[in-house]
Amino acid sequence: MIWNETKECMSRDELASLQSARLVKVVNKVYHNVEYYRKKMQELGLEPGDIKGIEDIEKLPFTTYEDLNKTYPFGLAAVPTSELVRVHASSGTTGKPKIGVYTRRDIEVWSECVARCLSMAGITRDDIIQVGYGYGLFTGGLGAHYGAEYLGALVLPMSTGNTQKLLDMMIDCKATAIACTPSYLLHVAEDIEKLGVLDKIKLKTAICGAEPWTDEMRDQMEKRLNIKAHDIYGLTEICGPGVACDCEYHKGLHIWEDHFLPEIIDPATHKDLPAGSDGELVITNLTKEGMPLIRYRTKDLTSLEIDKCECGRTMARIQRFKGRTDDMLIIRGVNVFPSQVEAALLNIDGTTPHYMLVVDRVDNTDTLEVQVEIAEKFFTDEVRGLEKLSNEIHNKLKSAIGLNAKVKLVEPNGLVHSDGKTKHVIDKRKLYS
Numbered sequence: 001m002i003w004n005e006t007k008e009c010m011s012r013d014e015l016a017s018l019q020s021a022r023l024v025k026v027v028n029k030v031y032h033n034v035e036y037y038r039k040k041m042q043e044l045g046l047e048p049g050d051i052k053g054i055e056d057i058e059k060l061p062f063t064t065y066e067d068l069n070k071t072y073p074f075g076l077a078a079v080p081t082s083e084l085v086r087v088h089a090s091s092g093t094t095g096k097p098k099i100g101v102y103t104r105r106d107i108e109v110w111s112e113c114v115a116r117c118l119s120m121a122g123i124t125r126d127d128i129i130q131v132g133y134g135y136g137l138f139t140g141g142l143g144a145h146y147g148a149e150y151l152g153a154l155v156l157p158m159s160t161g162n163t164q165k166l167l168d169m170m171i172d173c174k175a176t177a178i179a180c181t182p183s184y185l186l187h188v189a190e191d192i193e194k195l196g197v198l199d200k201i202k203l204k205t206a207i208c209g210a211e212p213w214t215d216e217m218r219d220q221m222e223k224r225l226n227i228k229a230h231d232i233y234g235l236t237e238i239c240g241p242g243v244a245c246d247c248e249y250h251k252g253l254h255i256w257e258d259h260f261l262p263e264i265i266d267p268a269t270h271k272d273l274p275a276g277s278d279g280e281l282v283i284t285n286l287t288k289e290g291m292p293l294i295r296y297r298t299k300d301l302t303s304l305e306i307d308k309c310e311c312g313r314t315m316a317r318i319q320r321f322k323g324r325t326d327d328m329l330i331i332r333g334v335n336v337f338p339s340q341v342e343a344a345l346l347n348i349d350g351t352t353p354h355y356m357l358v359v360d361r362v363d364n365t366d367t368l369e370v371q372v373e374i375a376e377k378f379f380t381d382e383v384r385g386l387e388k389l390s391n392e393i394h395n396k397l398k399s400a401i402g403l404n405a406k407v408k409l410v411e412p413n414g415l416v417h418s419d420g421k422t423k424h425v426i427d428k429r430k431l432y433s
């Protein structure tokens with residue numbers, strides 16, 4: 001179902017002129033209101049008047065995580081704090097979290113984008129939807145929640161962490177839709193099978209995202225739960241979930257180009273690539289008021305298709321993600337950088353910088369084991385001492401990355417020490433296939 005046909009199905013020419021007008025406006029806005037952008041443009045000898053439309057996009061500077069880090073938290077805000085109503089964040093590398101800030105209007109636009117996605121997945125105001133993304137600084141919970149309410153569906157704000165409660169409510173309230181990470185949904189499917197309650201479940205639709213997944217995973221969840229599953233994409237810096245979503249034809253995720261101007265660049269040369277080419281997705285916020293980003297390098301690798309889709313929508317489609325240009329891992333929907341683990345370990349007496357992250361998927365749930373070499377002088381046969389160290393590592397990692405990791409202490413020199421690039425991650429999940 002199409003939420004707003006005028007917007008989602010406008011001709012590419014109409015779209016280009018809308019995008020051009022919005023680009024000119026947002027460039028003027030950041031030039032005049034954000035000192036950091038003004039300086040960046042001045043360094044390139046650029047004035048707002050040089051940008052006349054989307055054909056000039058390549059003249060503009062990129063925005064990167066490093067820019068966010070330097071200006072953390074509100075240095076890129078384009079309005080005074082009195083106009084901001086919400087902050088979201090997700091982990092950065094060793095630096096500060098990646099921040100998104102929103103005005104009241106931004107929340108409304110974001111909610112509409114999510115409503116378009118839910119509608120694309122066939123969800124209507126008659127549906128009862130469980131939001132199983134985390135609520136809090138992560139954009140998943142509140143983003144899906146506000147979008148579903150905007151659509152008029154009945155929302156069960158479940159958040160994460162209690163599958164039994166989720167199942168009880170799913171059955172009692174006859175939930176017809178669920179929004180959560182794809183790996184969590186498969187985990188839920190397993191519990192449903194174990195408990196033998198499939199006949200009590202009324203689910204018809206799932207809207208899954210926040211981590212990469214495959215068509216094979218979609219097939220599995222559709223067959224096991226007898227539902228239709230859709231893929232939803234987004235990122236904190238740009239707005240959150242609802243930047244793009246796939247329709248019933250599953251030929252890529254329609255990106256809401258009236259709000260988010262996409263480009264695919266060659267990550268090495270930084271040049272724009274034509275439709276169909278693989279490269280890094282770059283997004284410009286065309287309508288965000290709080291903290292509009294210009295040419296934000298997402299580090300997500302994909303390609304764009306722009307031909308009209310059978311569903312009638314004209315908005316370009318992001319193809320399956322092929323990975324990232326950095327070493328970010330997504331574990332149970334949480335973004336984790338090996339450098340965060342390293343920084344946490346280096347703050348603990350008794351550990352060394354020799355570590356390995358082993359990521360796997362067991363019963364459709366991501367698992368993380370952190371193997372850490374202990375310093376020679378701390379290596380002891382005393383079980384209590386080792387247990388204490390292991391607990392300290394577990395707790396410090398939990399507060400650094402927000403995940404419970406299994407900690408395995410390794411004797412000195414027990415891990416491979418490379419004299420070249422050290423490998424710190426073994427990811428056993430078969431993704432991007």
Ligand code: DLL
Binds near residue numbers: 208237
């Ligand atoms: O993951 C927002 C979100 C919440 C999207 C709920 C969908 C559903 P961040 O925590 O900032 O925001 O992480 C953004 O996650 O750059 C991608 O690498 C990855 N990602 C998000 N959605 C997908 C997806 C949320 N559908 C980062 N497929 C992005 C593949 C995804 N990767």
